[in-house]
Amino acid sequence: MTYEELCELTVLELLELHNALRPEDPLNAWRTKPAKLVDRIMVIPGVHRIKPPAPTYPNDTSGSLKAYACALLCTVDYYEHAADGSEVSPLHPKARSVGIPYPKVLDLVTAKFPDANTSVASLRWYCVQISGDNHQFDGYVLPSRRPRKRRETPERQREPLPSSHDHFTSAEAAEALGLSMDAFYARRSKGRLPEPLKVNGQLFFKKSEIESSGLCSV
Numbered sequence: 001m002t003y004e005e006l007c008e009l010t011v012l013e014l015l016e017l018h019n020a021l022r023p024e025d026p027l028n029a030w031r032t033k034p035a036k037l038v039d040r041i042m043v044i045p046g047v048h049r050i051k052p053p054a055p056t057y058p059n060d061t062s063g064s065l066k067a068y069a070c071a072l073l074c075t076v077d078y079y080e081h082a083a084d085g086s087e088v089s090p091l092h093p094k095a096r097s098v099g100i101p102y103p104k105v106l107d108l109v110t111a112k113f114p115d116a117n118t119s120v121a122s123l124r125w126y127c128v129q130i131s132g133d134n135h136q137f138d139g140y141v142l143p144s145r146r147p148r149k150r151r152e153t154p155e156r157q158r159e160p161l162p163s164s165h166d167h168f169t170s171a172e173a174a175e176a177l178g179l180s181m182d183a184f185y186a187r188r189s190k191g192r193l194p195e196p197l198k199v200n201g202q203l204f205f206k207k208s209e210i211e212s213s214g215l216c217s218v
Contacts, residue, residue, distance in 0.1 A: 003038065006047075009091075012191065013091065013190070014038065018040065020089070020091075056075065056182075057074040057140050065109065065113045069105065069109050072108055072109065072171060074099070075100055075143075076185065077098050078098055078170070079095040079096065081096070082094045082095070087198065098143055099147075101146060101202065102123055104202075106120055108171060161202070162197060162199060167197070167207060168204065169205075176207075176211060193205070193210075194210070
C-alpha cells in the first residue's frame with residue numbers, strides 16, 4: 001500500500017494492519033495523530049505488497065441474468081486467514097477472499113429470474129468462462145474460494161442456518177441498504193454495520209438491525 005492509501009484508513013484499520021504485520025509487537029490503542037501511525041506502518045517490510053480490495057465485477061446496468069449471476073459469483077462475502085480460516089480484514093497479509101456459496105447464488109438468481117432454467121452447473125460454467133480467456137467476461141474476478149458442502153457425520157454436524165425470515169445474507173443486506181458489495185464491505189470494515197452471525201462459514205445479519213432507520217441513515 002502507498003502512503004496515500006494508508007492515510008485513507010481509519011485508526012482501527014491501521015491498528016489491525018499494524019498488528020497483522022507485527023504480531024510480535026501489537027498495539028492496543030493509538031492516541032496520537034494517525035499520520036504518525038501511518039509512518040510507523042510504512043517502515044514495516046512487506047507493507048508495499050499489500051493491495052486494498054479492488055472491484056471484482058464491472059458496473060453492468062443491462063439487467064441481464066448473466067450480469068446478475070456473474071456479479072454474485074464474483075462478490076466477496078468475507079475474508080479469511082489463509083492458514084486457519086478465521087475472519088480477517090481484507091488488508092491482512094494472509095487474507096483470502098471467500099465467495100457466496102453456489103446454492104445461495106442459485107437462490108438469488110432464480111428469485112430474480114424465476115423463468116430461467118438456471119442450475120449450479122450453469123453457475124460453474126460462468127466461473128469457467130470468467131477464469132478463462134473469454135473476453136465477454138473481462139472485468140470479473142472470482143473470489144479465492146467458495147464454501148463447499150461437506151459430508152455431515154455424527155461427530156461433526158453442521159449448524160442449522162438462521163431463518164431467512166429474520167436474517168439477511170451479506171448480499172441481501174447490501175441490497176436492502178441499496179449498496180454495492182464493495183460499499184457494503186467498506187462500511188462493515190469501519191464498524192458501521194451490526195456484528196454478523198457466522199454459521200458454517202457464511203455471514204448472516206439480523207433483518208431488524210439492517211432495516212433500522214438509524215442504520216440506513218449512516
